[in-house]
Amino acid sequence: MIFSPQSRVWIYQSNRKFTATEEQEILQKLEAFTSQWKAHGNELMAKAEIRYGYFIILTVDESQAGVTGCSIDSSVRIIKDIEQTYGVDLFNRFNIAYKLDDEVHVQGKEDFETLVNIKNITPETIVYNNMVQTLQELETKWEVPFKDSWHAQVFAHLI
Structure with missing residues (x-):
C-alpha cells in the first residue's frame, strides 16, 4: 500500500520502551484493528507501526474514505486497551x-x-x-x- 503524503497520522508515545514481545503482540493487535477499521461502513486504508519501541503511529489515507469521530473513538479504545494490558501511559502529553x-x-x-x-x-x-x-x-x-x-x-x- 502506498500512502499519500497527506495521510493523517496519530502518534501515541509510551512512557517506557516496549519489550520485543510486547511490541510484537501490540503490532498483531493493531494489524487486526487496522485491517477492519471502518468509518460509516467504509473501510479505511490504514496501517499501524511502532517506532523506536516507544511510538505507536496510526496512519490513514483519507483519499478513499475519510476518518469520522466514531472511527477515531474506536482507535482511541484500542490504544486505551493497550495501555491497560501493558501498564503503559500513552496519553500523557507532559x-x-x-x-x-x-x-x-x-x-x-x-x-x-x-x-x-x-x-x-x-x-x-x-x-x-x-x-x-x-x-x-x-x-x-x-x-x-x-x-x-x-x-x-x-x-x-x-x-
Missing part, C-alpha cells in the same frame, strides 16, 4: 521524548526541564513533535532539533 547517543529517552516535563537547565539537552538534541498530523509532517517535522521545536518555545527561558 512526557517528552528526545534522542541521546542514538537512544530514545522519555522524561516527565520537570525532569526534561532539569536536563535542559544542566545542558544535557542542547539546541541540537533531537526531540519528537508528536503533534504532527500528516505523513509528510511525520517525515519532515517529527524528529527535529530542540531549537526548531515547540519544546524550545516552552523552555525558552532556559536556553
Whole structure:
C-alpha cells in the first residue's frame, strides 16, 4: 500500500520502551484493528507501526474514505486497551521524548526541564513533535532539533 503524503497520522508515545514481545503482540493487535477499521461502513486504508519501541503511529489515507469521530473513538479504545494490558501511559502529553547517543529517552516535563537547565539537552538534541498530523509532517517535522521545536518555545527561558 502506498500512502499519500497527506495521510493523517496519530502518534501515541509510551512512557517506557516496549519489550520485543510486547511490541510484537501490540503490532498483531493493531494489524487486526487496522485491517477492519471502518468509518460509516467504509473501510479505511490504514496501517499501524511502532517506532523506536516507544511510538505507536496510526496512519490513514483519507483519499478513499475519510476518518469520522466514531472511527477515531474506536482507535482511541484500542490504544486505551493497550495501555491497560501493558501498564503503559500513552496519553500523557507532559512526557517528552528526545534522542541521546542514538537512544530514545522519555522524561516527565520537570525532569526534561532539569536536563535542559544542566545542558544535557542542547539546541541540537533531537526531540519528537508528536503533534504532527500528516505523513509528510511525520517525515519532515517529527524528529527535529530542540531549537526548531515547540519544546524550545516552552523552555525558552532556559536556553
